[in-house]
Amino acid sequence: MFNLIPRPASILATEGEFVFSNETAIRIDRSNPAVKSLADYLSAQLQDALGLDIAISDLNLKGVGIKLELDDFADLGEEGYELVITPDEIQLCAQQPAGLFYAIQTFLQMIPPTPASTVRLPAVTVRDTPRFFWRGVMLDVARHFFGVQDVKRFIDLIVQYKINVLHLGLTNDQGWRIEIKSWPKLTEIGGSTQVGGNGGGFYTQEEYKELVEYARSRYVMIIPEIDVPGHINAALASYAELNCSGQAPALYEGSEVGFSSLCADKEITYQFLDDIVGELAAISPAPYIHIGGDEAKSTPPQDYKKIVESMQDFVLRYGKRAVGWGEIADAKLDPSTIAQFWDKKMYLKAKNQGCKIILSPANKTYLDMKYDENCPLGLAWIGYIGVKDSYAWDIESLAPELEEKDVQGVEAAVWSETLRNFKELEYMVFPRLLCIAELAWSSRKDNWEEFRQRLAAHGKRMEMMGINFYKSPEVDWE
Numbered sequence: 404m405f406n407l408i409p410r411p412a413s414i415l416a417t418e419g420e421f422v423f424s425n426e427t428a429i430r431i432d433r434s435n436p437a438v439k440s441l442a443d444y445l446s447a448q449l450q451d452a453l454g455l456d457i458a459i460s461d462l463n464l465k466g467v468g469i470k471l472e473l474d475d476f477a478d479l480g481e482e483g484y485e486l487v488i489t490p491d492e493i494q495l496c497a498q499q500p501a502g503l504f505y506a507i508q509t510f511l512q513m514i515p516p517t518p519a520s521t522v523r524l525p526a527v528t529v530r531d532t533p534r535f536f537w538r539g540v541m542l543d544v545a546r547h548f549f550g551v552q553d554v555k556r557f558i559d560l561i562v563q564y565k566i567n568v569l570h571l572g573l574t575n576d577q578g579w580r581i582e583i584k585s586w587p588k589l590t591e592i593g594g595s596t597q598v599g600g601n602g603g604g605f606y607t608q609e610e611y612k613e614l615v616e617y618a619r620s621r622y623v624m625i626i627p628e629i630d631v632p633g634h635i636n637a638a639l640a641s642y643a644e645l646n647c648s649g650q651a652p653a654l655y656e657g658s659e660v661g662f663s664s665l666c667a668d669k670e671i672t673y674q675f676l677d678d679i680v681g682e683l684a685a686i687s688p689a690p691y692i693h694i695g696g697d698e699a700k701s702t703p704p705q706d707y708k709k710i711v712e713s714m715q716d717f718v719l720r721y722g723k724r725a726v727g728w729g730e731i732a733d734a735k736l737d738p739s740t741i742a743q744f745w746d747k748k749m750y751l752k753a754k755n756q757g758c759k760i761i762l763s764p765a766n767k768t769y770l771d772m773k774y775d776e777n778c779p780l781g782l783a784w785i786g787y788i789g790v791k792d793s794y795a796w797d798i799e800s801l802a803p804e805l806e807e808k809d810v811q812g813v814e815a816a817v818w819s820e821t822l823r824n825f826k827e828l829e830y831m832v833f834p835r836l837l838c839i840a841e842l843a844w845s846s847r848k849d850n851w852e853e854f855r856q857r858l859a860a861h862g863k864r865m866e867m868m869g870i871n872f873y874k875s876p877e878v879d880w881e
């Protein structure tokens with residue numbers, strides 16, 4: 404009926420309809436600051452969607468309205484919600500503020516993208532809880548840098564589909580994007596360029612905190628990634644003493660992978676990692692730090708283990724849990740560490756060490772892969788990924804040895820070697836991110852035909868938001 408993405412756990416049509424008017428107000432208990440700011444958010448979004456100035460009034464006052472309420476709904480958990488539309492009122496209820504935020508996202512998707520002068524919503528009861536706690540997307544800001552404004556827009560776009568983790572790839576061969584005060588040349592030198600030259604950039608710690616706060620207010624957790632021991636040329640170019648040879652290599656503006664490595668035999672390598680994790684832990688409230696670990700093709704296996712294990716130790720010592728790409732399972736992992744699986748059966752070694760797994764299979768979730776051979780952007784090393792490809796998979800088809808409980812969640816990845824600006828990024832991310840979001844939130848019901856029809860209705864919505872999405876011929880866009 405409403406073409407919601409992700410599909411809610413249950414949706415039941417009831418009698419009648421709710422009609423918006425000038426008297427429609429948002430009604431809340433003003434003493435709760437989280438609810439108050441959710442009401443402000445909803446009011447601003449409705450202003451955009453309907454052109455109606457919707458006041459915020461007190462829960463106890465009589466009148467037609469949209470009620471936002473926290474109550475004791477234990478079965479809704481941290482993020483679940485109930486959304487009830489009747490002819491008399493609209494109720495958004497949850498146990499926790501995050502649940503209310505998702506009720507709001509669902510509600511906003513119910514409003515027609517090009518509303519008539521009088522907006523009517525059919526009566527309905529929605530009860531909804533997520534499948535996974537970790538519904539993520541990784542944004543590579545190292546290959547091409549995306550500034551604070553771009554990242555904020557990205558957050559605004561992804562939360563509509565109930566994504567709650569933004570993993571920022573802050574370092575790579577081509578750039579170091581986060582200020583580290585004890586190692587200032589990382590950004591002075593290492594942040595000065597990007598793929599193809601022309602630009603570069605980095606976040607100061609203040610800007611990073613601003614992003615974290617912006618994300619937090621939208622119930623998104625930012626996970627910072629410092630990729631070691633490979634993908635490290637930007638740091639090696641900034642500090643000669645980090646190199647085994649003692650010589651700094653040139654900055655790198657190409658797109659190859661696997662050629663750089665930290666030096667396992669040097670004491671300074673561990674001082675460097677300790678300093679970075681310490682500064683990062685101080686500005687990042689998220690309980691996880693991502694340590695990379697992928698494609699370290701120039702690091703001998705013994706050195707790889709030594710560096711990954713030390714990095715994991717620093718992360719634990721600063722009170723965080725480590726996340727790393729699947730390869731880290733070659734090292735000895737703490738069971739609290741999470742392995743992000745992208746290829747082959749990498750997940751088995753991690754599972755055998757008692758670790759949880761994040762599903763990011765490259766052939767389904769790497770949103771920098773071309774849609775098809777005509778796609779002007781993107782890479783194709785794992786093949787093309789059409790919209791249906793990113794939708795039609797699940798744990799049992801992908802990783803039959805894993806059970807639902809082994810899986811921490813699902814994460815898409817937006818590598819940016821070929822993505823020079825935000826419009827190009829949007830083209831690769833949308834609509835495929837909606838497929839991943841559905842997989843991460845909705846209990847599974849693999850039905851491409853049904854999903855494809857719901858997706859068709861989102862074309863107008865994405866247009867209204869100015870998203871440069873790919874109008875895939877697999878979907879009959881409305």
Ligand code: TNX
Nearest residue numbers: 660697728745769771782818
């Ligand atoms: C693989 S698989 C990478 C990235 C590249 C990406 C390009 C993995 C964890 N890393 O370094 O940017 O492919 O598609």
